[in-house]
Amino acid sequence: MKQNYINGAWVDAASSSANINPSNTNDIIGHYAQADAQQTELAIAAAAAAAPGWALSNIQMRADALDKIGSEILARKEELGTLLSREEGKTRPEGIGEVARAGAIFKFFAQECLRLRGDKLPSVRPNVDVEVTREPVGVVGIIAPWNFPIAIPSWKIAPALAYGNCVLIKPAELVPASVWALTEIISRAGLPPGVFNLVMGRGSVVGQAFLHDRRVNAISFTGSAATGAKVALAAIGRMAKVQIEMGGKNPLIVLNDADLATAVNCAVQGSFFSTGQRCTASSRLIVEKGIYPAFVAAVKEKLAALTVGDALGAGIDIGPVVDQSQLDQDMAYIGIGREEGATLAFGGERIECATPGFFLRPTLFTDCSNDMRISREEIFGPVGMVIPADSYEHALALANDTEFGLASGIVTTSLKYATHFKRHAEAGMVMVNVPTAGVDYHVPFGGRKGSSYGSREQGTYAAEFFTTVKTAYCGV
Numbered sequence: 001m002k003q004n005y006i007n008g009a010w011v012d013a014a015s016s017s018a019n020i021n022p023s024n025t026n027d028i029i030g031h032y033a034q035a036d037a038q039q040t041e042l043a044i045a046a047a048a049a050a051a052p053g054w055a056l057s058n059i060q061m062r063a064d065a066l067d068k069i070g071s072e073i074l075a076r077k078e079e080l081g082t083l084l085s086r087e088e089g090k091t092r093p094e095g096i097g098e099v100a101r102a103g104a105i106f107k108f109f110a111q112e113c114l115r116l117r118g119d120k121l122p123s124v125r126p127n128v129d130v131e132v133t134r135e136p137v138g139v140v141g142i143i144a145p146w147n148f149p150i151a152i153p154s155w156k157i158a159p160a161l162a163y164g165n166c167v168l169i170k171p172a173e174l175v176p177a178s179v180w181a182l183t184e185i186i187s188r189a190g191l192p193p194g195v196f197n198l199v200m201g202r203g204s205v206v207g208q209a210f211l212h213d214r215r216v217n218a219i220s221f222t223g224s225a226a227t228g229a230k231v232a233l234a235a236i237g238r239m240a241k242v243q244i245e246m247g248g249k250n251p252l253i254v255l256n257d258a259d260l261a262t263a264v265n266c267a268v269q270g271s272f273f274s275t276g277q278r279c280t281a282s283s284r285l286i287v288e289k290g291i292y293p294a295f296v297a298a299v300k301e302k303l304a305a306l307t308v309g310d311a312l313g314a315g316i317d318i319g320p321v322v323d324q325s326q327l328d329q330d331m332a333y334i335g336i337g338r339e340e341g342a343t344l345a346f347g348g349e350r351i352e353c354a355t356p357g358f359f360l361r362p363t364l365f366t367d368c369s370n371d372m373r374i375s376r377e378e379i380f381g382p383v384g385m386v387i388p389a390d391s392y393e394h395a396l397a398l399a400n401d402t403e404f405g406l407a408s409g410i411v412t413t414s415l416k417y418a419t420h421f422k423r424h425a426e427a428g429m430v431m432v433n434v435p436t437a438g439v440d441y442h443v444p445f446g447g448r449k450g451s452s453y454g455s456r457e458q459g460t461y462a463a464e465f466f467t468t469v470k471t472a473y474c475g476v
């Protein structure tokens with residue numbers, strides 16, 4: 001059994017769960033510990049005990065530890081990327097790319113340790129000094145999803161540690177191996193016991209314990225909108241700091257003046273790569289009527305040339321869906337699209353490969369309307385849909401007509417429309433002539449409306465969540 005890591009020690013749990021390769025369900029990657037409520041309580045107690053000391057720890061020591069972690073991740077990116085692809089199903093190049101991103105994130109936050117800033121200001125009163133400083137929040141409970149098994153945990157863990165917080169992390173049950181491997185690296189970085197704790201187990205047990213224990217000062221969650229709403233309510237109910245990243249129904253507008261190759265590349269990458277299992281996926285392609293026929297024909301041609309198969313295979317463009325339940329959800333939405341009257345222009349069926357896995361042909365619906373369920377609800381699979389638009393103004397109105405607001409993209413050669421779109425797209429991240437998915441690691445990540453709640457993740461903006469502001473007045 002791969003153990004949990006609590007208070008600086010590897011510990012067995014009462015039970016374990018099998019981690020299964022979605023490309024080949026005969027391949028069991030390993031058995032991973034499942035903490036119960038009692039073990040989770042021990043982890044919370046360890047983190048709470050370590051917090052006061054870690055909050056005052058030397059910033060050079062924190063920077064060195066994070067830098068060491070980042071270096072080892074980068075040095076082992078091929079091995080760790082292979083493991084990631086084996087457990088999650090994105091292709092090996094995508095897995096290696098994600099691991100490299102995780103390494104870069106640790107190195108970025110290693111430097112951020114050294115850049116903690118404050119303000120010293122004159123007071124409006126005579127003979128008084130005012131100082132504004134940032135302090136750690138304390139213990140941070142991290143609840144992670146399955147679709148980015150190492151990048152999302154890293155962009156929560158690295159800033160938490162950099163700003164002097166203790167960490168409790170619960171990876172998604174479907175993908176414990178990447179965070180376990182990351183923990184093994186962190187365990188050798190010289191952090192005091194209790195500063196970093198891995199608590200693998202069920203959301204309903206471990207996640208719930210984080211949410212309801214007052215010693216956990218902040219909760220950083222990424223996952224579905226349904227779970228996110230429950231997490232937010234529980235955290236706010238006891239006044240814990242909370243940051244929630246959820247889904248999207250991200251539009252990509254293609255205008256008549258777009259470069260066709262750029263439009264097709266953005267659409268195919270954004271909608272179908274990583275098996276469409278990205279919250280930033282382009283799940284609504286809103287296409288102006290003048291370019292619509294050429295665009296649909298070119299996307300279909302590109303989809304026909306893609307190879308679906310074992311995530312670890314050479315030359316594979318699209319790996320499997322993550323598990324049976326996600327595959328069932330994708331197939332159910334394909335059925336819904338047909339019933340709603342959308343045209344099934346490509347795919348729509350499972351694929352048999354050499355190994356038993358959850359393979360689905362990339363699927364394209366055309367002639368969709370924005371009020372169909374497939375245009376409003378997040379599918380989270382390799383299913384794209386094309387919605388015709390009469391004009392730029394019509395396309396923008398359709399793009400903004402959604403419950404979500406994570407990413408929003410446009411493909412155009414017009415500076416006027418690009419500039420207008422950047423200003424008027426109701427989303428946290430706006431993309432012009434680049435795919436909606438695939439973001440930088442050093443700038444803020446997050447959305448609006450039903451996609452996100454709380455302050456932004458990543459880049460220097462992460463300090464907002466992982467620190468708390470103190471204003472000190474001093475009579476002189």
Ligand SMILES: NC(=O)C1=CN([C@@H]2O[C@H](COP(=O)(O)OP(=O)(O)OC[C@H]3O[C@@H](n4cnc5c(N)ncnc54)[C@H](OP(=O)(O)O)[C@@H]3O)[C@@H](O)[C@H]2O)C=CC1
Nearest residue numbers: 144145146172173202203207208223224227245246247279
């Ligand atoms: N905006 C963003 O940044 C991102 C959003 N997502 C969204 O995440 C979803 C896919 O991820 P998925 O893992 O299925 O999402 P879930 O919401 O099902 O799970 C996310 C995490 O929450 C845990 N959890 C489940 N129930 C509870 C609970 N009652 N209390 C506390 N924790 C709980 C899960 O644990 P368990 O291990 O038991 O499943 C998992 O670790 C998609 O909808 C996608 O859009 C994904 C990535 C990024």
Ligand SMILES: O=C(O)CCC(=O)C(=O)O
Nearest residue numbers: 148278279280437438439
């Ligand atoms: O698009 C990206 O690079 C990151 C997206 C992400 O975090 C997600 O889809 O869960």
